Amino acid sequence: MNASEGVRERRPPLTRARVLEDAVALADRDGLDAVSMRALADRLGVVPMALYKHVRDKEALLDGMIETVLAEIPPPGEPGPDWKTAARARVLDARRALQRHPWAWRVLETRAAPSPAMLDHMESMLRILRAGGVSAHLAHHAMHALGSRIWGFTQEVGASGPPPTEPAAVEAAMAAMAARWPAVLESAMSAGHDPDSAVGAGCDDDFEFAFALDLLLDGTERLHLLGWTPWHGVSAGPGR
Amino acid sequence: MNASEGVRERRPPLTRARVLEDAVALADRDGLDAVSMRALADRLGVVPMALYKHVRDKEALLDGMIETVLAEIPPPGEPGPDWKTAARARVLDARRALQRHPWAWRVLETRAAPSPAMLDHMESMLRILRAGGVSAHLAHHAMHALGSRIWGFTQEVGASGPPPTEPAAVEAAMAAMAARWPAVLESAMSAGHDPDSAVGAGCDDDFEFAFALDLLLDGTERLHLLGWTPWHGVSAGPGR
DNA sequence: CGCGCCGGGTGTACGGCGTACACCTTGGTT
DNA sequence: AACCAAGGTGTACGCCGTACACCCGGCGCG
Numbered sequence: 001m002n003a004s005e006g007v008r009e010r011r012p013p014l015t016r017a018r019v020l021e022d023a024v025a026l027a028d029r030d031g032l033d034a035v036s037m038r039a040l041a042d043r044l045g046v047v048p049m050a051l052y053k054h055v056r057d058k059e060a061l062l063d064g065m066i067e068t069v070l071a072e073i074p075p076p077g078e079p080g081p082d083w084k085t086a087a088r089a090r091v092l093d094a095r096r097a098l099q100r101h102p103w104a105w106r107v108l109e110t111r112a113a114p115s116p117a118m119l120d121h122m123e124s125m126l127r128i129l130r131a132g133g134v135s136a137h138l139a140h141h142a143m144h145a146l147g148s149r150i151w152g153f154t155q156e157v158g159a160s161g162p163p164p165t166e167p168a169a170v171e172a173a174m175a176a177m178a179a180r181w182p183a184v185l186e187s188a189m190s191a192g193h194d195p196d197s198a199v200g201a202g203c204d205d206d207f208e209f210a211f212a213l214d215l216l217l218d219g220t221e222r223l224h225l226l227g228w229t230p231w232h233g234v235s236a237g238p239g240r
Numbered sequence: 241m242n243a244s245e246g247v248r249e250r251r252p253p254l255t256r257a258r259v260l261e262d263a264v265a266l267a268d269r270d271g272l273d274a275v276s277m278r279a280l281a282d283r284l285g286v287v288p289m290a291l292y293k294h295v296r297d298k299e300a301l302l303d304g305m306i307e308t309v310l311a312e313i314p315p316p317g318e319p320g321p322d323w324k325t326a327a328r329a330r331v332l333d334a335r336r337a338l339q340r341h342p343w344a345w346r347v348l349e350t351r352a353a354p355s356p357a358m359l360d361h362m363e364s365m366l367r368i369l370r371a372g373g374v375s376a377h378l379a380h381h382a383m384h385a386l387g388s389r390i391w392g393f394t395q396e397v398g399a400s401g402p403p404p405t406e407p408a409a410v411e412a413a414m415a416a417m418a419a420r421w422p423a424v425l426e427s428a429m430s431a432g433h434d435p436d437s438a439v440g441a442g443c444d445d446d447f448e449f450a451f452a453l454d455l456l457l458d459g460t461e462r463l464h465l466l467g468w469t470p471w472h473g474v475s476a477g478p479g480r
Numbered sequence: 481c482g483c484g485c486c487g488g489g490t491g492t493a494c495g496g497c498g499t500a501c502a503c504c505t506t507g508g509t510t
Numbered sequence: 511a512a513c514c515a516a517g518g519t520g521t522a523c524g525c526c527g528t529a530c531a532c533c534c535g536g537c538g539c540g
Contacts, residue, residue, distance in 0.1 A: 050489050084457050091453055137470045142460040148388040149453050213389050217324050219455035220382040230377045290518050
């Protein structure tokens with residue numbers, strides 16, 4: 001087009017990072033439904049098919065988008081004995097990140113398998129609990145109960161492919177988890193999980209549900225018996 | 241085509257109910273993504289556009305589908321003083337219905353405004369709590385905390401249109417609610433809600449979140465201090 | 481210096497989607 | 511007999527994701 005300038009106007013080359021960031025920005029501005037391969041390509045001044053050199057398909061684009069969002073969660077501090085305060089702060093940190101991108105939780109819920117970033121977050125939460133002395137079992141159930149508070153997913157969407165049955169593959173998967181997500185592995189094992197499928201599959205979902213339900217109901221009853229009111233709460237209760 | 245038979249082979253006329261039921265069955269069998277207007281029409285032996293005589297558009301079809309699913313929840317019993325047991329049973333009833341249709345919670349989450357069926361369910365839950373003597377405020381927050389346990393949605397998707405500002409419209413909406421969902425109305429009012437937008441909009445979402453979070457955290461701490469284990473639990477704790 | 485390779489952007493095309501709009505059929509009412 | 515409305519049909523449009531062949535420019539190598 002314009003060949004006059006000695007230096008040719010050439011846009012910076014597409015990168016996976018630029019694609020992902022623009023997709024996030026587009027979703028933030030115009031909503032998740034506005035994120036189509038075509039619209040995103042337009043925004044980047046490129047033809048739709050160019051995107052496929054950087055993301056495998058749309059599903060992978062969504063994966064990358066939540067990866068980008070999750071990266072905004074501040075890194076965890078050193079876990080200490082005051083696990084309750086630490087856990088509270090960490091959940092609120094995660095919430096803040098997701099709140100900046102209202103579309104994110106909806107995407108998160110549809111992810112089949114937990115991504116590394118998700119495992120990282122679970123890992124840090126579990127470490128907080130374990131460092132506070134909470135048993136592996138209780139930590140496991142607490143994580144499930146907190147699940148929807150952390151990201152908004154309730155159900156194990158499960159079925160992340162058939163679990164590898166060859167012992168070698170299983171061992172490799174476990175070794176990989178032990179290296180990076182030991183607390184998640186421990187938690188998974190503590191419930192008789194298939195370790196390679198991470199938290200979720202193999203759990204007694206009904207148990208986890210009832211556990212969380214009773215936690216909430218018992219807590220409500222406790223507040224009720226203590227005469228909780230929104231104006232001054234009650235020393236030991238939530239809602240402070 | 242075949243005019244030989246005296247009685248002509250004519251399929252029963254389409255009805256809204258048949259459309260909805262077939263859509264649910266299709267989603268159950270082949271997954272939510274398999275429910276397209278075209279596929280559904282095929283299944284009903286009809287041309288796609290015929291469906292539009294019975295549902296306004298696809299969004300309305302999805303509304304109708306969850307309406308159908310919610311209708312499977314058994315009707316509530318008489319609320320009595322043992323609210324905790326009753327609430328537990330009712331939540332589990334709802335869960336059972338949603339569990340039969342794994343796609344349902346995902347649709348539920350994307351509904352903008354609460355449907356009558358949803359309001360009915362909330363109403364019955366709130367009545368259980370109130371009949372047990374729980375204050376309107378506490379009942380309100382408990383409902384929010386239980387939200388994801390009841391159907392799996394966490395966030396108020398909000399924005400169900402601009403609230404009518406004319407006093408006449410507001411009064412009409414309130415009157416309608418007072419007639420059918422008095423407990424929901426009371427709960428909404430108890431938090432300074434815009435009553436016509438039902439539970440949700442106008443709430444301090446951060447407060448509700450923190451309330452539920454602390455309920456779970458405090459409950460976990462309590463179990464931890466009591467030495468809870470999965471094998472025999474602890475008298476007063478969940479997970480029985 | 482020429483040449484081939486290859487990573488990344490392009491063009492075209494296909495099948496599927498939701499749905500607007502005009503049309504036709506049919507059974508009941510007047 | 512004439513009409514009307516309700517409900518099913520046919521066609522078409524503009525989106526979507528993406529397979530596949532192509533092409534271009536910079537780099538390493540003989």
